[in-house]
Amino acid sequence: MVSTNHPPPQIKPAPIWTKINAGDQILRLYNPDLFEAKPLSFRTFGPLARFDHHRLPKQDDPERGILYAGKTLSCCIVEVFGDMRMVEVGNWKLAKMTATRDLLLLDLRGSGAMKAGTVAGVCKDSNRSFSQEWSKYFYENSFLYEKIDGLAFSNAHNDEDSYVFYERASNGLSCGEGDCVKLSNHALEADVRLSATENNLLVRAYKSTP
Numbered sequence: 001m002v003s004t005n006h007p008p009p010q011i012k013p014a015p016i017w018t019k020i021n022a023g024d025q026i027l028r029l030y031n032p033d034l035f036e037a038k039p040l041s042f043r044t045f046g047p048l049a050r051f052d053h054h055r056l057p058k059q060d061d062p063e064r065g066i067l068y069a070g071k072t073l074s075c076c077i078v079e080v081f082g083d084m085r086m087v088e089v090g091n092w093k094l095a096k097m098t099a100t101r102d103l104l105l106l107d108l109r110g111s112g113a114m115k116a117g118t119v120a121g122v123c124k125d126s127n128r129s130f131s132q133e134w135s136k137y138f139y140e141n142s143f144l145y146e147k148i149d150g151l152a153f154s155n156a157h158n159d160e161d162s163y164v165f166y167e168r169a170s171n172g173l174s175c176g177e178g179d180c181v182k183l184s185n186h187a188l189e190a191d192v193r194l195s196a197t198e199n200n201l202l203v204r205a206y207k208s209t210p
Helices: 073-081 112-116 128-140 167-172 186-198
Strands: 017-020 025-030 066-070 093-099 103-107 150-154 161-166 180-182
Touching: 025 073, 066 073, 073 161, 073 186, 103 112, 161 167, 180 186
Parallel strands: 103 150
Antiparallel strands: 017 103, 025 066, 025 093, 066 161, 093 180, 150 161
């Protein structure tokens, strides 16, 4: 088994960066019932998820916020519902965000994680303390990694391209009033069911709403 070590890296990193260009569209699933989430809100309570960079254990860190997103609905579906193996649309909403400036991301896909000083397993290890430590290290050491807006990684469920944005990216994303839709909306039902089928997930009691 590959060993996932704590930072700092054992040898000097040779990081790879990627960009989300101004005008590119990114998708995000959010639930207003959880942390009062909004289309463009960055969660300041943590760390909870894989690359949370909050400084104290499971507390509010007003200076550090995190937002997870993907290129496709399929990616968002598996990241939210993959562990349960069941899609429950509930009060979840889909936000179609647009980059308003180029967003610089540290690329952890392929050989990117090793180039950054860790291993690809950091994107998949169930022990998230390692990935959270590395995220904090990437964020805090701009002399090694530049002042990145976030990370690009292959998610642990189906290897699709996923993104995590630090609060630094908050001035680089927009989401218009018409760019948010309930996941239960009938216009999304076919796409939700297709994403579930492609990833071997069940869909529970889908009652679409206008």
